Amino acid sequence: MEKSRSRTSVRFWLVMLLVGCLFSLPVVAQSQGADARREALQSMPGTTPDFWRDAAGGVSGRTTSRSVGADTLIMTEGERWKEIRNEWISPGGLLALGGSLTAITFFYLLVGRVKLTHPRTGKTIERWTRWDRAIHWYVATLFIILALTGLSILYAKWFLMPILPTSLWSAWMIAAKNIHNYLGPLFSLGVVVMIVKWIKHNFFNLVDLKWFIKGGGIVGKGHPSAGYLNGGEKVWFWMIVFVGLTVVASGLVLDFPNFGQTRETMQLFLIIHAVSSLVLMAAAFGHIYIGTLGTEGAFEGMKTGYVDESWAKQHHDLWYEEVKQKQNKS
Numbered sequence: 001m002e003k004s005r006s007r008t009s010v011r012f013w014l015v016m017l018l019v020g021c022l023f024s025l026p027v028v029a030q031s032q033g034a035d036a037r038r039e040a041l042q043s044m045p046g047t048t049p050d051f052w053r054d055a056a057g058g059v060s061g062r063t064t065s066r067s068v069g070a071d072t073l074i075m076t077e078g079e080r081w082k083e084i085r086n087e088w089i090s091p092g093g094l095l096a097l098g099g100s101l102t103a104i105t106f107f108y109l110l111v112g113r114v115k116l117t118h119p120r121t122g123k124t125i126e127r128w129t130r131w132d133r134a135i136h137w138y139v140a141t142l143f144i145i146l147a148l149t150g151l152s153i154l155y156a157k158w159f160l161m162p163i164l165p166t167s168l169w170s171a172w173m174i175a176a177k178n179i180h181n182y183l184g185p186l187f188s189l190g191v192v193v194m195i196v197k198w199i200k201h202n203f204f205n206l207v208d209l210k211w212f213i214k215g216g217g218i219v220g221k222g223h224p225s226a227g228y229l230n231g232g233e234k235v236w237f238w239m240i241v242f243v244g245l246t247v248v249a250s251g252l253v254l255d256f257p258n259f260g261q262t263r264e265t266m267q268l269f270l271i272i273h274a275v276s277s278l279v280l281m282a283a284a285f286g287h288i289y290i291g292t293l294g295t296e297g298a299f300e301g302m303k304t305g306y307v308d309e310s311w312a313k314q315h316h317d318l319w320y321e322e323v324k325q326k327q328n329k330s
Contacts, residue, residue: 081267089271090154093278100282104289111218115296116310124306125323133305135197139190142183147281149176154274184255188248195241201229202237207318228319236287239280246276 128136152160153176161169208231214224216232224230229237250273257266291298297311312320 077264077267081270084271085274089274089278093154093274096278096282097285100285104285108289108294113294113296114217116308117223117314118310120297120311121309123309125309125312125320126305127301127307127312128305130305132197133302135190135194136302139187139194142187142190143284146180146183146187147277147284149180150277151281152176153180181255184248184251188252191240191244191248195237195245198237199241202234204231204234208234223314223317225318226316227322228316230316232290236283239283243276243280243283247273247280250276 152173156173156176160172164172205227207225207227211224211226211231213219216230217223250269253261253269254266254273261269291302295315297308298315300311301307309320312323
């Protein structure tokens with residue numbers, strides 16, 4: 001009987017002890033939380049709940065760093081930039097690039113390659129000097145490399161990352177970023193030289209207006225007259241001037257962030273750089289198509305510098321006549 005009472009008493013006190021421990025846990029946690037808050041307030045005065053709410057809203061929060069933009073603890077603008085990049089620029093770029101390729105494909109299927117209307121004569125005329133071709137291929141080569149690396153930076157996370165080993169993915173992205181950053185200024189120099197070299201040939205005139213009315217030979221019969229450069233080539237040139245220089249200028253701002261640019265400035269120019277680059281790439285598809293697969297004999301001019309007289313008569317008859325007159329005088 002005594003043993004039974006003793007066991008009951010032990011059980012009672014064990015239960016009471018357990019209950020006491022359970023009720024004391026919130027008190028201990030609260031005490032520890034209070035100690036942590038007290039320690040934070042001592043090490044970082046002013047870090048109250050209101051402080052962190054303001055910091056999350058980009059209102060408060062400072063560091064001891066003297067670098068530009070480092071005085072803001074949490075940047076809410078970064079989230080807005082990320083939203084614009086991922087929800088507008090990325091899908092918009094795919095639509096622009098895909099739309100350009102689709103339009104070119106349908107044009108090729110419906111119209112086909114523009115062939116020479118008369119047989120080749122075997123006689124050639126110099127169209128592009130060695131210096132012209134050097135500038136063109138210099139800029140074209142860098143443009144393709146920068147386009148591939150830039151598209152990797154913008155899109156490869158969704159297409160390459162899931163299928164590549166982590167080490168290979170990381171190596172490629174580091175390489176793409178460095179290649180893009182270091183070749184960008186070299187591309188800029190080439191674009192400026194190209195504009196200075198060819199601007200004298202690219203002012204519009206009434207001949208170009210008639211060329212546009214006939215759609216470059218698509219509308220009506222016969223090929224419209226054109227000088228050294230036709231209306232379409234001039235449009236591409238001025239796109240390089242305006243859109244290309246926008247790509248160049250915005251890229252240089254991003255390439256050299258040590259000239260006092262704020263983070264907000266960098267985010268703005270990232271958007272400008274991405275949009276202008278995607279527009280230029282979409283237009284470049286058309287330029288590449290016309291100069292290669294789309295027009296018989298066009299690629300020969302930029303490859304060798306010379307074109308057949310039949311090609312010159314058909315596509316640039318006014319320029320052909322000028323050349324022949326100079327040859328006759330000499």
